[in-house]
Amino acid sequence: MKARALRQGDVIGIVAPASPPRSAERVERSVRYFEQLGYRVEVGKHVGGGVAAHHADYLTASDKDRAADLHAMFRAKRVKAIFYHRGGYGSIRLLDSIDYDLVRRNPKIIVGYSDATALLAALHKKAGLASCFFGPMPGVDLWDEIDPFTEENFWRAMTSAEPLGELPMTEGEGNALNKVKTIAEGRMIGGNLTVFCSLMGTPYQPSFRNAIPFFEEIDEKPRRVDAHFAQLRLGGLWQQSKAVLLGQFTNCDTDPDAPTRTLDEIFADYFGKLKVPVVSGLPFGHEARKWTLPLGAKLRVAQVRGRSVVSVLESGLW
Secondary structure, eight states, X not given: OOBOOOOTTOEEEEEOSSSOXXXXXXXXXXXXXXXXXXXXXXXXXXXXXXXXXXXXXXXXXXXXXXXXXXXXXXXXXXXXXXXXXXXXXXXXXXXXXXXXXXHHHSOOEEEEOTTHHHHHHHHHHHHOOSOEEEOXXXXXXXXXXXXXXXXXXXXXHHHOOSOOEEOOOOTTOXXXXXOOOOOXXXXXXXXXXXXXXXXXXXXXXXXXXXXXXXXXXXXXXXXXXXXXXXXXXXXXXXXXXXXXXXXXXXXXXXXXXXOOOOHHHHHHHHHTTOSSOEEXXXXXXXXXXXXXXXXXXXXXXXXXXXXXXXXXXXXXXX
C-alpha cells in the first residue's frame, strides 16, 4: 500500500503519538516552515495541549486521545502525509488500538524516528503500508537551523515516486566492519535499537526473512547496546540478515557507573565475523545530519573500489 508523493498545496498533519512537544514555539515554527514551502498544515487536536511546559507526563495525552489523533489524520482525505512532531516514549502503547483497516483504506506518508520505530513497524506489518519513512521530525529537525543535507534528502524522499538510488555519504561515513565483499540485497527493517527490541515476541515484530536491519541509538550505556544485540542474535536476526547497517549511536560510548567496553569492541564482537556486509557510521539517528529511509524497501549494499555503497532500489510512493 503506497501513498502518493507530496505536492505543493497538499495538507501535512502533525501528531504527537509519544511524548509532548518541548515548547509551543517548536510547533508554531515547524508549521510556519512547511507553510512557507507551499504546504498546508493541520496539527493534531491533542498536540498543543501536551506542550511539555504545561504537562508533567511523558505522554502527550491519554492513549485513547493519541490514537484518536492518528485515526483522524488517516481518516481525513485532505491530509496526504502525517509527521511525528517528536519521539520520546509512548508509541508502543498504541499498537493494539490502531485501526489497521482504516490505514489500509487510506494509505498515507508517515514519518518519524526514534520512538516512532514501533508505530512504523506496526503499520508496515499489520497494514502493509509501504510509505513509512524513518526520517526527520518537525519539532526536532525541521523548526530551527535545519541541516541542509537532512532537508535535501527529506524532500527528495517525500516528493518523488522514483527510487532514491545510491544514498549520499561523505568521507568518514559508511565504514565496513568486516571483509565480506558480497553484494547484498534485502528489505530494510529496524530503527531505534531499544524500541525495536521491545517489539520482539509481539505480533508487531517485523519479519526477519531476507532482512537488512538498520539500527541507531541515543543515551544507552554500552552494556545495554550489547544486551540488545545479544537479544537479536538469540532471536535469529543476524542469522537471517543479508547485511547490517549501523547509524549514529549518540552518547552511547561511555558508562560512568561501571567499567565498560567500547562500542567498537561490541560491534567487532557481534559483526566482525558475520558473513554478510556490515556498514557502520551511517547518517541516520539522533544527529542533525540524517537520511530519510523508506521502511520495508529493497536495498542493495556493496563495496565499490574500497567504499561502502547503500542504494534504495524501490520507492515507498507512487
